[in-house]
Amino acid sequence: MADTVEAAPEEGVKKLAYSFPIVRHTDMTEEMKEEAIAMCISAFEKCANNNETAAKIVKDNMDxxxxxxxxxxxxxxxxxxxxxxxxxxxxxxxGGSLAICIWKCC
Known part of the structure; x- marks a missing residue:
């Protein structure tokens, strides 16, 4: 009989958190996009655990x-x-799975 080898689950597997933005969709100009991304990163650094405050900071700066x-x-x-x-x-x-949507109403 053939020996079967079971793969042991890896210990210490960590969830990947990206430290760079991944843009899924935009129709902004390049300058506006870069400013918005910089504002988002800055807001996340200031308010790492509070999405509501980070969103308010980004909104106020965009306004x-x-x-x-x-x-x-x-x-x-x-x-x-x-x-x-x-x-x-x-x-x-x-930062992994944190999504940001920014838009301006008509």
């Missing part, structure tokens, strides 16, 4: 830089369908 009517959603496991102004949408992931 100051690019005019009013910006909306920001930060969280895990959400879907969205929004009506937005052309060239004013960013959907990205950061």
């Amino acid at each position: 100051k830089m690019f005019g009013t009517a910006w909306h920001v959603v930060i969280g895990e496991s959400f879907g969205f369908g929004v009506t937005h102004e052309a060239k004013h949408l960013l959907y990205m992931f950061y």
